[in-house]
Every structure is written in C-alpha cells, then in structure tokens.
Amino acid sequence: MKKVLFTSLLIMFVGTFTFANNLIMGVPSIGGSTVSFTIKWDNSWKVSAGPANWDAVWVFVKRQNCDQPNQNPWLHGQLAASGHSVTGTQLQVDLPTDQMGVFIRRNADGIGNINEATVTLTLSSPIGADNIGVYGIEMVNVPEGEFFIGDGNNPSSTNRINFTDGATDNPLRITAAIQAAGIGAATVYQKSGFGSIGSLPATFPLGYNSFYCMKYEITTGQYVSFLNSLTYNQQLRLQEDPNATPPSSPIGTVINARFGYRIEIKTPGISTTSLTPAIYGNDATDDNNFDQENDGIGLPVSIRVKDFLAFLDWAALRPMTEFEYEKASRGPLTPVLNEYSWGTTDLRQFNNYAVNNRFTSSEVLSGSGLGMANVGSNTLYRVGITATPISDRLNAGATYYGIMDMTGSVFERCIGGLAHNYAAFTTANGNGQITTDSFADVIGWPLSTEVNTYETYYPRRGGSCNRYEGIGISNRQWSNFSDGNRDFASGGRGVRSF
Ligand SMILES: [Ca+2]
Ligand SMILES: [Ca+2]
Ligand SMILES: [Ca+2]
Ligand SMILES: [Ca+2]
Structure with a gap:
C-alpha cells in the first residue's frame, strides 16, 4: 500500500526580522517520478544590505519499497538533474550538485510572508509503488566573506583556549587567501597551538x-522523524539502553527524556515474527497521548555525538x-x-x-x-x-x-x-x-x-x-x-x- 508522509521538521519560524511562524508543507501528491507538495512560511527574508543573506528551506525526500513496508529500509530519494520547479513569482528552487535535496528560497529581495506555492521535485527513478516521505528544515544562508576568529581574550585566562592570530591575543582575520591556501599549523590560529x-x-x-546553517538546533520533532525512518536494528542501536529498552518495548518506554521533553515508544516494534521498527513520539505531558500540541515537539534534543552525526548524515x-x-x-x-x-x-x-x-x-x-x-x-x-x-x-x-x-x-x-x-x-x-x-x-x-x-x-x-x-x-x-x-x-x- 502506498503511503505518503510529510514532515515540517521544524514548525516554528523566527529570525532577526521576524517572529514565530509556521513552515507548512502540504501532503505530497505523486505521479511518475515526481513529488508535488505545497509550501509556505511567514517572515521570510532576502536582503542585500546588512547581513546580505536569505533564509531557505532544505527539502529532501525519502522512499521505501513497499513490497514489505515493515522491513524495507527508507532510502534517500536522489533527485534528477532537472525537473524541479515552484509555482508563483516569489520563490526559486536551487539544486546542489549532489542532488540530495533542494533549497527553496526567495528569488528577489523582500521581507515578509511566503504565499502558498506548489513545489514539484523529480526523483532520479520512477516512484512506482514506493512510499514517499518529504522533509523540510529551515536554514539561513551565511554568505562568502572575511571575518574574525577570536575575540581578543588571553587564551590562558580561565582556560578559554580562544583562537588568536598566533603570536598575540589579537583576533585573526580569515580571508580568501587563507582559505585558498589552507590555514596550516595550529600555531597560526592559536597562541599555544591548541588546534588540529x-x-x-x-x-x-x-x-x-x-x-547554509540550520536556523535552529535539532529538535525533538526532527529527531523523532529521523528515528521513525530507520530499521528495527538501526533503532536498536540508538535506544536509551539497547538491552533494557529495545524498539519492541511497551508503549511509553522512554527513549530520550531530558530537560523537559520525553521521546517514547508510541507504537512498539515487533521482534518475534519479523523485525518491524517502532514508531516513536513526543510526550512531554507523559500521558501516553503522543505528539499533542503541548508535547514539546519544538524543543531541542540532547544527544550523543553518534546520534548527532547519524542525524546529519541522514539529512544530507x-x-x-x-x-x-x-x-x-x-x-x-x-x-x-x-x-x-x-x-x-x-x-x-x-x-x-x-x-x-x-x-x-x-x-x-x-x-x-x-x-x-x-x-x-x-x-x-x-x-x-x-x-x-x-x-x-x-x-x-x-x-x-x-x-x-x-x-x-x-x-x-x-x-x-x-x-x-x-x-x-x-x-x-x-x-x-x-x-x-x-x-x-x-x-x-x-x-x-x-x-x-x-x-x-x-x-x-x-x-x-x-x-x-x-x-x-x-x-x-x-x-x-x-x-x-x-x-x-x-x-x-x-x-x-x-
Ligand atoms: Ca545552542
Ligand atoms: Ca508517556
Ligand atoms: Ca501527551
Ligand atoms: Ca552516509
């Protein structure tokens, strides 16, 4: 059975020019090799003065062969070299060379809301009966240009270890020439050589x-979306305690609860007749009603390096x-x-x-x-x-x-x-x-x-x-x-x- 998932990985939008608002992506429709969905968000910007930058949404697709949907892994949906578009006059679609996803962004200077538009993406092969998931993460462009590392502190004071120009406590300007040549030894950018x-x-x-840099830290909602696209064995390796809390544990088993949020097993996986992955959810209120408005979906997650790197690799x-x-x-x-x-x-x-x-x-x-x-x-x-x-x-x-x-x-x-x-x-x-x-x-x-x-x-x-x-x-x-x-x-x- 074909199904479509859609996840605004971050549902709140804020920025220097802005206030909290929704990134809203509609349920995708599928035809041939294409996936189409609506997108809109508020308080977007593209400016030529000041930061001279823009915001964007990083959109990527996952697909799953559905002959055995409980067992087949979700694979990254490589995009075709062309065939990507967006309706209306406000937005453009930028395809990176690795075709792992697209950036949707303003095509001209402006500040304010993005009207609902329809994005169409073309995958590198026909979708057939595959299940499809579409994910979006809000990003901010950091433009090319010189900047300083270090703030002028004494790196030895209070163990700051801050960057310097090497010889003194002064900041170091990173220039095009330094990037082009490589910065070299740690003594070039830290007074005591405390670097690589x-x-x-x-x-x-x-x-x-x-x-591009994510506008926000990785959230509980994003992290759960990631976990829910993994196989049973992959989930097992990311459990709180793989021996005590495997994905087949009961509803409400805590996977990661820290500083207010609670990620728990919402639907237990199966480990007896097959390896069916669990479905996770957020339950900050701890009533085993998951992913409610007050369940902390927009909080940042506290994760290990392993979890952090796995999420980033998954999100390309x-x-x-x-x-x-x-x-x-x-x-x-x-x-x-x-x-x-x-x-x-x-x-x-x-x-x-x-x-x-x-x-x-x-x-x-x-x-x-x-x-x-x-x-x-x-x-x-x-x-x-x-x-x-x-x-x-x-x-x-x-x-x-x-x-x-x-x-x-x-x-x-x-x-x-x-x-x-x-x-x-x-x-x-x-x-x-x-x-x-x-x-x-x-x-x-x-x-x-x-x-x-x-x-x-x-x-x-x-x-x-x-x-x-x-x-x-x-x-x-x-x-x-x-x-x-x-x-x-x-x-x-x-x-x-x-
Ligand atoms: Ca932080
Ligand atoms: Ca609970
Ligand atoms: Ca709840
Ligand atoms: Ca990889």
Missing part, C-alpha cells in the same frame, strides 16, 4: 566560503567547524571582548522569567530584554523562543545572520578542538544513509565508527541550559570535554556548503 594536530589544508572549511548535511561557528555568530563585524552570539555582553538568563504555554508551539517567556539566553536553567525551551514580532538581533538573541540559540539552549557540537587531527574534514555532506549499526559514515568526519569514545573529538560551543560559563562566541573551554551519554544538553545543528 595536522595542518588544516585548503579543503578544510574555514568559513570564508558561503554555507554536515557538522560545522569551529571557524564556521564563529562566522555564523559574529558575521564580518569587529570582535567584541567576551561577546555572545548577539554581538554584545548583555545577558539575561531565562530562569529569571516565567514561561507561558509550556511545551507548545507558542511557548513564550514572560519578559524580554537584551541578550536573552537559556544558560544555567537546567530546562530546555522551544527553539527560537526569544524572537518576537518586534525583536531585533539583541532582543531575539540572534546571530548577525539571524541564526537562533547559538549561545545557550544546547551546546553546538563542531569539528575542531585540540589534541587530535581533523585535517581530513571537508565540505562533504551526508548522503542520506547511515550504516546498519546507525553510524554516520562520511569520509573525513572524525572517528565516526567508534562508540561514545569520540565525544572529546567534537568540541562544544556556546554553553547550554546547564552551563552558564564559557558561553562566549570565541570561548573554547568545552573543547576537550567527554560525555558519552545524553545528559549534558549537547546537540547542535547541521550546515551545508551549496
């Missing part, structure tokens, strides 16, 4: 070139580097000592405010102000909660480009750190598939076949809801931190070079 053991070559993304994205983290946060502006992702040292912690409409898509804090950040509260709130209809960058806590929660909420895992070699990392994206043991397998991603032992190979940036120290844009004090479970409010987001 191997020299970073031209193929290592230093952030000069443009890339990649991790960002530490250099790209600083670019995405600071933009081209001159560094401010100890600045946070909104560009100042203003800071208001969430715990000083009440929260209304808890766990819903309209969850909101009782107050606002400059530099709102979820650090030290030990609770997670919906991604982008600080953006309001009238918020500017400082009030929304947004980065220069309009990316949310880069300071606080969950840690942003990056490629980088010290005491290991990440010179082989490139702009290569995931290919939509993970291994049968649920590992990412992209060449160049550090140690992606080891279990839990590579947590220290992915430095964490920006602080989290359970850490208020070391949260500045350039602070690297969590570079060498080991935590093999999901207890530390560590998550992150994907990026993609076009």
Whole structure:
C-alpha cells in the first residue's frame, strides 16, 4: 500500500526580522517520478544590505519499497538533474550538485510572508509503488566573506583556549587567501597551538566560503522523524539502553527524556515474527497521548555525538567547524571582548522569567530584554523562543545572520578542538544513509565508527541550559570535554556548503 508522509521538521519560524511562524508543507501528491507538495512560511527574508543573506528551506525526500513496508529500509530519494520547479513569482528552487535535496528560497529581495506555492521535485527513478516521505528544515544562508576568529581574550585566562592570530591575543582575520591556501599549523590560529594536530589544508572549511546553517538546533520533532525512518536494528542501536529498552518495548518506554521533553515508544516494534521498527513520539505531558500540541515537539534534543552525526548524515548535511561557528555568530563585524552570539555582553538568563504555554508551539517567556539566553536553567525551551514580532538581533538573541540559540539552549557540537587531527574534514555532506549499526559514515568526519569514545573529538560551543560559563562566541573551554551519554544538553545543528 502506498503511503505518503510529510514532515515540517521544524514548525516554528523566527529570525532577526521576524517572529514565530509556521513552515507548512502540504501532503505530497505523486505521479511518475515526481513529488508535488505545497509550501509556505511567514517572515521570510532576502536582503542585500546588512547581513546580505536569505533564509531557505532544505527539502529532501525519502522512499521505501513497499513490497514489505515493515522491513524495507527508507532510502534517500536522489533527485534528477532537472525537473524541479515552484509555482508563483516569489520563490526559486536551487539544486546542489549532489542532488540530495533542494533549497527553496526567495528569488528577489523582500521581507515578509511566503504565499502558498506548489513545489514539484523529480526523483532520479520512477516512484512506482514506493512510499514517499518529504522533509523540510529551515536554514539561513551565511554568505562568502572575511571575518574574525577570536575575540581578543588571553587564551590562558580561565582556560578559554580562544583562537588568536598566533603570536598575540589579537583576533585573526580569515580571508580568501587563507582559505585558498589552507590555514596550516595550529600555531597560526592559536597562541599555544591548541588546534588540529595536522595542518588544516585548503579543503578544510574555514568559513570564508558561503554555507547554509540550520536556523535552529535539532529538535525533538526532527529527531523523532529521523528515528521513525530507520530499521528495527538501526533503532536498536540508538535506544536509551539497547538491552533494557529495545524498539519492541511497551508503549511509553522512554527513549530520550531530558530537560523537559520525553521521546517514547508510541507504537512498539515487533521482534518475534519479523523485525518491524517502532514508531516513536513526543510526550512531554507523559500521558501516553503522543505528539499533542503541548508535547514539546519544538524543543531541542540532547544527544550523543553518534546520534548527532547519524542525524546529519541522514539529512544530507554536515557538522560545522569551529571557524564556521564563529562566522555564523559574529558575521564580518569587529570582535567584541567576551561577546555572545548577539554581538554584545548583555545577558539575561531565562530562569529569571516565567514561561507561558509550556511545551507548545507558542511557548513564550514572560519578559524580554537584551541578550536573552537559556544558560544555567537546567530546562530546555522551544527553539527560537526569544524572537518576537518586534525583536531585533539583541532582543531575539540572534546571530548577525539571524541564526537562533547559538549561545545557550544546547551546546553546538563542531569539528575542531585540540589534541587530535581533523585535517581530513571537508565540505562533504551526508548522503542520506547511515550504516546498519546507525553510524554516520562520511569520509573525513572524525572517528565516526567508534562508540561514545569520540565525544572529546567534537568540541562544544556556546554553553547550554546547564552551563552558564564559557558561553562566549570565541570561548573554547568545552573543547576537550567527554560525555558519552545524553545528559549534558549537547546537540547542535547541521550546515551545508551549496
Ligand atoms: Ca508517556
Ligand atoms: Ca501527551
Ligand atoms: Ca545552542
Ligand atoms: Ca552516509
């Protein structure tokens, strides 16, 4: 039986110019090799001044041969080289060379709502009786250009380990020439040489070139969509405790419950007559009624490095580097000592405010102000909660480009750190598939076949809801931190070079 799934992986939309709004994608229709669906979202932008960037939706397709739908894996839906279109006059469809998905974005400068339009994508082979899933993730363009790493701190002070120009405490400007040649030895970008053991070559993304960055951290809704596309054995490898809580466990078995959200088994899998995967859902209210409006679907997830990399490979994205983290946060502006992702040292912690409409898509804090950040509260709130209809960058806590929660909420895992070699990392994206043991397998991603032992190979940036120290844009004090479970409010987001 043919079925179609559709998932707005992120249902809330906010940005520098904007307030919370829906990305809405309609139920797809299928014919021949094509998938068509409606799309609309509010408070979109494309601007030539200031950040000179735009927002977009990364859309990709999964397909499943349905002769044995309970057992067959969902495979990434490779797109054809042409045959992609969108109706109306506002939008355009951009196809990357690897044909893993498309970016839907404004075709001209403008700020405001996107009228409903119909997107048609052509797959690389006829759909036949396959089941089809369509997924969308909101992204922000980070344009090509120079920027600074480091904020001028003494890297030895309070163990900041921040980037410098090598010789002094001063920031270093990343230029086209540096990207083209590779930045080289760690002593070039850190005073004590605390960087990659191997020299970073031209193929290592230093952030000069443009890339797309997820507007928000990976959410519980996105993570559940990912889990629900896996085989039983893949799910087993991502369980809380594979021995105690296999996918065939009863309804309500907790898979990942941290800082307020609860991901549980909604429909148990089957392990007796066949291996039918479980269906997971969110149940923040813990009444075993899943995926309700107040079940915390828009909260960020706290996950291990293994989970994080598997999600990014599945979504055909990649991790960002530490250099790209600083670019995405600071933009081209001159560094401010100890600045946070909104560009100042203003800071208001969430715990000083009440929260209304808890766990819903309209969850909101009782107050606002400059530099709102979820650090030290030990609770997670919906991604982008600080953006309001009238918020500017400082009030929304947004980065220069309009990316949310880069300071606080969950840690942003990056490629980088010290005491290991990440010179082989490139702009290569995931290919939509993970291994049968649920590992990412992209060449160049550090140690992606080891279990839990590579947590220290992915430095964490920006602080989290359970850490208020070391949260500045350039602070690297969590570079060498080991935590093999999901207890530390560590998550992150994907990026993609076009
Ligand atoms: Ca429950
Ligand atoms: Ca519920
Ligand atoms: Ca964060
Ligand atoms: Ca892969």
